[in-house]
Amino acid sequence: MSEILSTGMHVLLFLSLYVQVFFLVTFLENRKKIITRNGPTSLSRYPKVTIIVPAWNEEKTLYNTVKSLLALNYPKNKFRVFLIDDGSTDGTWNAMSKFSKNPNVKIFRKENGGKYTALNLGLEHTDTEFVGCLDADSIAHPESLARIMSYFEKDPSAMAVAPSVIALKGKGIVQSAQRAEYDMSVYVKKMLGFMGAIHVTPGPLTIFRKKVFDTLGPYRHAHNTEDMEIAYRMQEHRYKIEQCNDAYIYTNTPSTVKKLYRQRTRWIFGFINNTIDYRRVIFRKKYGNFALFTLPSGIISVFAVSLIFGNLLARIWDFILTKITQFKITGFEFVSNFGNLDPFFINTKSLVFISILIYSLIIFSIFFGKKIVEGKWHFPFYMLYFFLVFSIVGPFWLLKAVYNTALSRNPAWR
Amino acid sequence: MNNNNIDWKKYLIVFLITAGLFLSVSYISNYFSGKKVNQLKSIQDQIAIDILSSETQFSLLSELSCKNISYSILSDELGELGRKLEWSETNLGATDTVLSLKRYYSLLQIKDYLLTKKISERCKTKSAFILYFYTTKVNCSECEKTGIVLSALRNKYKDLRVYSFDYSIDVSAVKTLLDIYKIEDTKLPALVIGDETLTGFHGVEELKSLIEQSFGLQEKDTESVSKDKDS
Numbered sequence: 001m002s003e004i005l006s007t008g009m010h011v012l013l014f015l016s017l018y019v020q021v022f023f024l025v026t027f028l029e030n031r032k033k034i035i036t037r038n039g040p041t042s043l044s045r046y047p048k049v050t051i052i053v054p055a056w057n058e059e060k061t062l063y064n065t066v067k068s069l070l071a072l073n074y075p076k077n078k079f080r081v082f083l084i085d086d087g088s089t090d091g092t093w094n095a096m097s098k099f100s101k102n103p104n105v106k107i108f109r110k111e112n113g114g115k116y117t118a119l120n121l122g123l124e125h126t127d128t129e130f131v132g133c134l135d136a137d138s139i140a141h142p143e144s145l146a147r148i149m150s151y152f153e154k155d156p157s158a159m160a161v162a163p164s165v166i167a168l169k170g171k172g173i174v175q176s177a178q179r180a181e182y183d184m185s186v187y188v189k190k191m192l193g194f195m196g197a198i199h200v201t202p203g204p205l206t207i208f209r210k211k212v213f214d215t216l217g218p219y220r221h222a223h224n225t226e227d228m229e230i231a232y233r234m235q236e237h238r239y240k241i242e243q244c245n246d247a248y249i250y251t252n253t254p255s256t257v258k259k260l261y262r263q264r265t266r267w268i269f270g271f272i273n274n275t276i277d278y279r280r281v282i283f284r285k286k287y288g289n290f291a292l293f294t295l296p297s298g299i300i301s302v303f304a305v306s307l308i309f310g311n312l313l314a315r316i317w318d319f320i321l322t323k324i325t326q327f328k329i330t331g332f333e334f335v336s337n338f339g340n341l342d343p344f345f346i347n348t349k350s351l352v353f354i355s356i357l358i359y360s361l362i363i364f365s366i367f368f369g370k371k372i373v374e375g376k377w378h379f380p381f382y383m384l385y386f387f388l389v390f391s392i393v394g395p396f397w398l399l400k401a402v403y404n405t406a407l408s409r410n411p412a413w414r
Numbered sequence: 415m416n417n418n419n420i421d422w423k424k425y426l427i428v429f430l431i432t433a434g435l436f437l438s439v440s441y442i443s444n445y446f447s448g449k450k451v452n453q454l455k456s457i458q459d460q461i462a463i464d465i466l467s468s469e470t471q472f473s474l475l476s477e478l479s480c481k482n483i484s485y486s487i488l489s490d491e492l493g494e495l496g497r498k499l500e501w502s503e504t505n506l507g508a509t510d511t512v513l514s515l516k517r518y519y520s521l522l523q524i525k526d527y528l529l530t531k532k533i534s535e536r537c538k539t540k541s542a543f544i545l546y547f548y549t550t551k552v553n554c555s556e557c558e559k560t561g562i563v564l565s566a567l568r569n570k571y572k573d574l575r576v577y578s579f580d581y582s583i584d585v586s587a588v589k590t591l592l593d594i595y596k597i598e599d600t601k602l603p604a605l606v607i608g609d610e611t612l613t614g615f616h617g618v619e620e621l622k623s624l625i626e627q628s629f630g631l632q633e634k635d636t637e638s639v640s641k642d643k644d645s
Contacts, residue, residue: 014436017436018429021428021432022428025427292420325559325562329562329618330562330566344453344498344501345498345501348447348450349443350436350443353439353442354439357435357439
């Protein structure tokens with residue numbers, strides 16, 4: 001049994017290392033193409049864009065979100081904002097009404113039906129060439145839209161362009177931990193973009209050609225992760241998704257472990273279930289790197305984290321049991337078996353070294369993500385919180401999502 | 415539309431890099447394991463030389479006085495070696511090298527036991543022995559508990575020597591010990607304290623009184639314990 005476990009660990013660590021090396025090689029191949037622009041961006045043509053802001057009980061954050069959209073560096077007659085109240089029970093509608101006189105803003109109110117229904121209502125009223133959505137808890141950088149649109153201008157085959165989503169500077173360990181994680185995903189997304197293998201077009205300001213929805217249909221419920229499903233659907237039809245690394249969207253992150261746990265359970269549950277729904281594309285080479293790399297590496301990480309964490313828990317449990325027996329037998333007089341720290345007792349198994357390698361590559365990706373975001377090298381100390389929070393709580397939401405999938409239960413939104 | 419061409423060469427190159435990293439890592443890991451085994455070997459050699467030299471010294475001086483015999487520190491070294499071997503068995507795996515080191519260790523323990531016994535008989539020095547038999551073949555929670563009790567006792571009594579033997583080890587001298595004390599594999603853990611053979615688990619207090627009765631040992635006071643640790 002332990003032999004099977006050890007082989008399984010080795011295989012999963014090999015695959016996890018493979019994924020990290022793949023990102024690194026992609027980075028080395030494309031590093032010259034990563035350009036971070038400063039200052040205003042101008043386009044030769046400014047196509048019309050509609051930005052849909054769905055909101056459910058977001059009275060506190062909505063105002064700043066809309067303000068940031070109205071401050072975008074984009075010709076005012078070329079973009080419109082749809083504010084959609086999805087049956088809020090707080091003051092969201094009042095907050096929206098403050099903008100009703102603005103010629104760029106149109107407000108809608110509907111019965112609560114879930115985020116995807118709000119988005120679809122917006123899509124029904126959209127008649128512009130481009131359309132995007134911005135979650136009502138996020139703030140757009142003034143240059144973000146113009147920079148995203150520059151990708152469409154450069155590449156007529158691009159069907160959607162995703163921004164760099166950055167965590168707003170929050171308080172406490174939980175939000176600091178997420179900052180590092182968002183930095184890392186800026187890097188990961190950029191690499192996936194180079195590979196044509198992006199699997200999420202995030203709610204905070206991804207811009208689509210309207211044609212995407214005209215040909216592929218509207219948003220679906222998709223296990224509460226509609227922004228993931230639309231990307232899967234686009235990949236299935238080989239629609240190109242790009243990532244614009246210097247279009248910054250700042251988003252509010254969950255402030256407590258409990259809220260973070262809920263959000264991540266939903267995300268992972270969405271990943272697992274959308275992947276099950278689209279299992280027909282996995283490993284089919286006509287779907288490109290998305291089918292051969294993105295989905296398999298996501299599946300590997302689900303297994304790797306479960307196994308590694310399960311193993312860790314078993315060890316901790318063993319340790320506690322031994323300490324309890326020791327205590328029962330000898331009372332408070334703890335006998336240290338290894339009186340002084342002899343280097344002999346340092347674990348030098350290959351698994352330890354491989355884990356160190358994988359961690360180093362993860363640290364590199366946080367570093368480089370940070371570089372893309374800030375344009376300079378700088379050691380993010382909150383990285384330590386990331387390892388702390390995500391390695392302790394992460395496995396729980398992952399296992400919970402697996403458990404929910406097994407029971408086919410949908411996790412709550414918040 | 416997306417470019418459907420998959421860069422197979424890249425998949426292969428990444429595979430080769432990953433495999434290369436994996437192999438280097440296992441090479442490094444093996445290197446360290448080798449170093450540890452060598453360290454164990456050198457400790458054992460040192461102990462073997464010490465025992466041999468003490469034996470020789472004992473034979474030379476047996477007709478004379480006891481004052482000149484210097485043989486007391488060895489049991490600590492044996493204890494350290496035992497812990498390192500145990501660790502190696504679980505962490506490096508029960509390889510042939512580790513197992514043969516373990517056999518050698520059992521022999522050294524028996525030699526140490528015989529020599530110390532002889533010295534203490536002849537020279538009337540105070541010393542106490544516990545022979546401890548355990549098993550690794552089956553999951554033996556009582557053996558684990560007994561191990562904890564014995565380390566606690568060793569900490570308490572400076573002159574107490576604990577010799578531990580794996581029941582299933584393939585060493586004829588250990589088999590002879592098993593015969594002498596009539597140890598059966600169904601009754602493990604087993605302890606031999608003085609003239610008594612105990613089987614199953616026994617708590618600290620019970621063994622303490624037995625040790626004090628049999629050998630007349632006194633507990634170390636706290637000061638001497640900390641001095642011990644420092645040295």
